[in-house]
Amino acid sequence: MRVIDVHTHTWTRDIISKKDIETRRIAAERLGVNPVLDSTIESLLDAMNKSGVDRAVVLPIDSGLHQKMPLSLTEKTDYHANEVADSPNVVTFVGIDPRRGKTGLKELERAVKEKGCRGWKMYPPNGFYPDDKEFDPFYELCVDLGIPILIHQGFAPRFKHVKYARPVYVDRVAADFPDLKIILAHVGFPWKDETLMIASKNPNVSVDVSGWQYASTVPMKIYQMVADAKIMRVFPNRMLFGSDYPLFEDTMPLKKWVEFFKGLQMPPEFTDQGYKQVREDEIEKVMWKNAARIVFGEKV
Numbered sequence: 407m408r409v410i411d412v413h414t415h416t417w418t419r420d421i422i423s424k425k426d427i428e429t430r431r432i433a434a435e436r437l438g439v440n441p442v443l444d445s446t447i448e449s450l451l452d453a454m455n456k457s458g459v460d461r462a463v464v465l466p467i468d469s470g471l472h473q474k475m476p477l478s479l480t481e482k483t484d485y486h487a488n489e490v491a492d493s494p495n496v497v498t499f500v501g502i503d504p505r506r507g508k509t510g511l512k513e514l515e516r517a518v519k520e521k522g523c524r525g526w527k528m529y530p531p532n533g534f535y536p537d538d539k540e541f542d543p544f545y546e547l548c549v550d551l552g553i554p555i556l557i558h559q560g561f562a563p564r565f566k567h568v569k570y571a572r573p574v575y576v577d578r579v580a581a582d583f584p585d586l587k588i589i590l591a592h593v594g595f596p597w598k599d600e601t602l603m604i605a606s607k608n609p610n611v612s613v614d615v616s617g618w619q620y621a622s623t624v625p626m627k628i629y630q631m632v633a634d635a636k637i638m639r640v641f642p643n644r645m646l647f648g649s650d651y652p653l654f655e656d657t658m659p660l661k662k663w664v665e666f667f668k669g670l671q672m673p674p675e676f677t678d679q680g681y682k683q684v685r686e687d688e689i690e691k692v693m694w695k696n697a698a699r700i701v702f703g704e705k706v
């Protein structure tokens with residue numbers, strides 16, 4: 407079974423802010439693991455190789471409006487576009503804070519048309535609600551360019567504001583822009599019910615499962631998430647595999663996460679209650695086909 411990981415990150419300590427480094431230290435401490443201060447394209451490629459991941463999407467975040475960043479917005483776009491340039495199986499989105507207005511719109515168009523970025527990564531915990539009408543020109547542009555938006559949802563690090571990451575603030579956008587492809591990251595962890603509701607009512611909305619490795623010691627939580635997604639008709643056609651690599655490598659390495667999801671079976675505790683068993687062809691949609699269609703525009 408082929409695998410696409412729609413949610414990975416690369417950086418080095420030279421291109422993130424001092425605040426970001428501190429954030430990573432705090433996050434690692436909370437998880438009881440070592441902070442990852444560098445995540446190079448080489449380490450991503452190596453992990454993909456070892457884990458049987460055929461393609462991956464890199465998701466840069468634009469924190470430049472409220473943090474002093476070593477790279478400007480365009481330099482950051484170019485950095486990520488260049489790092490994936492020699493790896494046909496890895497693509498990058500562009501990270502833009504939509505409060506940048508016209509500058510952001512210009513950069514979105516440049517990133518897609520000139521630098522080959524395949525989508526837009528939006529990070530609301532930096533301080534904005536996605537359904538602000540001021541951002542509608544961004545959504546119109548994404549429809550025109552035919553690219554998806556992947557929006558961070560749910561749990562956010564220490565210095566970010568989690569109220570902006572509530573899935574309900576994506577609903578107005580999804581409803582008003584029916585041709586816009588939206589991916590809600592992390593199935594909104596831990597706000598999965600709100601996320602699944604938004605995805606369920608809006609056929610243009612999908613979810614990615616990255617970050618659920620957090621619950622790997624209590625896999626019942628993951629089964630419950632998939633079971634609920636199935637009831638809400640989000641699984642199997644609008645759920646995408648993702649890892650948030652490298653953030654959970656010490657919790658559950660990519661290889662293990664891939665194996666877990668590939669082999670996912672509802673345990674008897676679920677099927678006995680009436681939850682339907684998942685089939686291999688449904689899992690194949692999550693691991694490959696949905697992302698091939700939604701992110702890569704392929705007919706599968």
Ligand SMILES: [Zn+2]
Pocket residue numbers: 413415465650
């Ligand atoms: Zn992420």
